[in-house]
Amino acid sequence: QVQLVESGGDLVNPGGSLRLSCAATGFTFSDYYMTWIRQAPGKGLEWVSYISTSSRTIYYADSVKGRFSISRDNAKSSLFLQMNSLRAEDTAMYYCALGSGVLAFDVWGQGTVVTVSS
Amino acid sequence: EIVMTQSPATLSVSPGERATLSCRASQSVSSNLAWYQQKPGQAPRLLIYRTSSRATGIPARFSGSGSGTEFTLTISSLQSEDFAVYYCQQHDNWPLTFGGGTKVEIK
Numbered sequence: 354q355v356q357l358v359e360s361g362g363d364l365v366n367p368g369g370s371l372r373l374s375c376a377a378t379g380f381t382f383s384d385y386y387m388t389w390i391r392q393a394p395g396k397g398l399e400w401v402s403y404i405s406t407s408s409r410t411i412y413y414a415d416s417v418k419g420r421f422s423i424s425r426d427n428a429k430s431s432l433f434l435q436m437n438s439l440r441a442e443d444t445a446m447y448y449c450a451l452g453s454g455v456l457a458f459d460v461w462g463q464g465t466v467v468t469v470s471s
Numbered sequence: 472e473i474v475m476t477q478s479p480a481t482l483s484v485s486p487g488e489r490a491t492l493s494c495r496a497s498q499s500v501s502s503n504l505a506w507y508q509q510k511p512g513q514a515p516r517l518l519i520y521r522t523s524s525r526a527t528g529i530p531a532r533f534s535g536s537g538s539g540t541e542f543t544l545t546i547s548s549l550q551s552e553d554f555a556v557y558y559c560q561q562h563d564n565w566p567l568t569f570g571g572g573t574k575v576e577i578k
Contacts, residue, residue, distance in 0.1 A: 388567075398507075398515065398558055400567040414566050415472075448514055456562035457505035457520035459527065464514060 355379040355460050357449050362465030369439050369469070375432035375449030375462055382430035385453060389423065389434050391445035392464075401447070402434065403456075417443075439469045473497050473561050477570035483578040490546040492573045494559035499539045503563035506535055506544045509572075510555045519544065520562070549575070 361373040375387070389401040402423040403412045411423055422435040432449050447465050450458035474497040484490045494504065502522040507515040517526040519535040522542060532547040546553055554577055559570040 397572045398509075398560070398569040400560075400569065403565075403567075412565050452517075455503065455505075455520050456567055457517055457526075457560065458515075459517040459520075461514035461516075 357451070357460060357462035359447065359449050359462040359465035362447065362467045364468045364470065365439055366471050367440060367469055371436045371439065371467060373434040373436065373447055373449075373465055373467070375434075377430040377432070377451075382425075383427035385451045386456075387423075387425060387432045388450050388452075388458065389432075389447060390450055390458070390461075391443075391447045391467075393442075393445045396445075399445075404432070436467070439467075441469050443467060444469050472566055473500060473564055473568050475559055475561055475568050475570035477557075477559055477573050479573060480571070481574045481576060483576050484549050485578045486551060487548050488578075490549055490553075490575055492544040492546075492557055492575070494537075494542040494544070494570050496540045496542075496561055500561040500563035502538050503561060504535070504537065504542045505560045505562055506533075507558045507560065508553075508555045509558065515558065518557075546575075 356378045358376045386405050388403045404423045420438045424433045448461050450461045452458045476495045478493045504522050506519040509515040518529050518533050523535045534545050536543050556572045556574045558572050
């Protein structure tokens with residue numbers, strides 16, 4: 354059974370850092386591109402970052418560029434999001450997701466909550 | 472950045488009726504448009520990709536159409552489990568962008 358499980362969400366002060374993880378099971382992780390998508394409370398979906406299978410290609414939304422860093426460990430079937438210089442507007446549920454072929458996402462985790470507040 | 476605009480924001484429909492949701496892109500995304508359904512407390516679920524291809528396990532009552540900048544999601548006969556928020560997403564250009572959502576509620 355294909356499954357993604359996020360962890361690492363927490364309450365953090367503005368300017369702080371956090372590292373999110375996404376553990377993948379039930380499929381060959383190294384065969385799939387991965388992405389992070391977030392959703393602020395009561396708001397819509399916002400794509401955050403993408404990483405290709407080999408980590409050779411990485412993209413970020415402008416809102417997080419220079420502050421967030423995506424990475425993956427194919428040997429451990431894990432995806433990461435290092436979040437630095439956090440702001441109140443980064444408060445959201447963070448989902449990891451994957452797709453095959455086109456850049457639409459048919460497998461999602463349950464999400465992990467990040468709250469940036471003093 | 473391609474801006475995706477969904478309308479209406481809220482759609483009130485009776486069970487068994489047809490629902491038509493619209494999504495407009497600020498520039499052409501060819502046929503690279505996806506639709507998601509999200510229920511409260513749940514992650515989104517992919518319904519449609521490439522405008523009209525249904526994802527695995529999605530019932531035939533969900534259909535998508537359009538091209539370029541204008542797209543439509545049609546739910547032919549609303550079931551109780553279809554009342555949710557629906558998002559469109561263009562998968563043509565970086566950054567990937569989502570519409571603001573349409574809430575389908577019970578009339």
